[in-house]
Amino acid sequence: MAKKNFTLNVNGKVRQVTAELDEPLLWVLRDNLGLTGTKFGCGSGECGACSVLIDGEVRRSCRVPVAYAALGREITTIEGLGTTGNLSPLQKAFIDHTAFCCGFCTPGMLITATALLAKNPYPSREEIITAMDNNLCRCGSYLNVIEAIEAVIKAT
Ligand code: FES
Numbered sequence: 001m002a003k004k005n006f007t008l009n010v011n012g013k014v015r016q017v018t019a020e021l022d023e024p025l026l027w028v029l030r031d032n033l034g035l036t037g038t039k040f041g042c043g044s045g046e047c048g049a050c051s052v053l054i055d056g057e058v059r060r061s062c063r064v065p066v067a068y069a070a071l072g073r074e075i076t077t078i079e080g081l082g083t084t085g086n087l088s089p090l091q092k093a094f095i096d097h098t099a100f101c102c103g104f105c106t107p108g109m110l111i112t113a114t115a116l117l118a119k120n121p122y123p124s125r126e127e128i129i130t131a132m133d134n135n136l137c138r139c140g141s142y143l144n145v146i147e148a149i150e151a152v153i154k155a156t
């Protein structure tokens with residue numbers, strides 16, 4: 001398939017890329033733009049490691065064609081949530097509560113948790129579990145993730 005030029009709005013910046021129409025956004029982010037915080041886990045929409053925000057909604061970037069993402073939509077990756085010197089409250093809480101082991105699932109967890117608190121700043125534990133349910137962690141850090149999210153809620 002012939003490649004085309006796309007304009008993406010990623011983390012508040014306009015980026016130009018060349019890719020095939022149906023190329024998954026995940027690979028464009030990682031390979032074309034160097035945003036390797038977004039991870040490849042399953043490639044089939046199951047694990048959540050590749051989660052990004054598109055217009056504020058959590059999307060599995062392994063299942064989103066770049067052509068869809070380029071339609072003037074705002075894309076936020078883990079790199080857009082905070083920086084080393086300016087972490088988001090959730091990023092700080094994940095560190096404080098050791099809400100990871102290998103860290104592979106962490107970007108997707110943080111993206112999902114960020115979307116949750118943006119829509120519902122005071123979710124119950126049940127609502128947190130439901131929201132995070134589709135982000136898989138092979139290290140079993142689930143309880144620490146929930147506690148980190150609850151810490152942010154308490155501090156708000
Ligand atoms: S890599 Fe996209 S959901 Fe697993």
Ligand code: FES
Pocket residue numbers: 099100101102103104105106136137138139140141
């Ligand atoms: S911390 Fe290792 S997969 Fe979640």
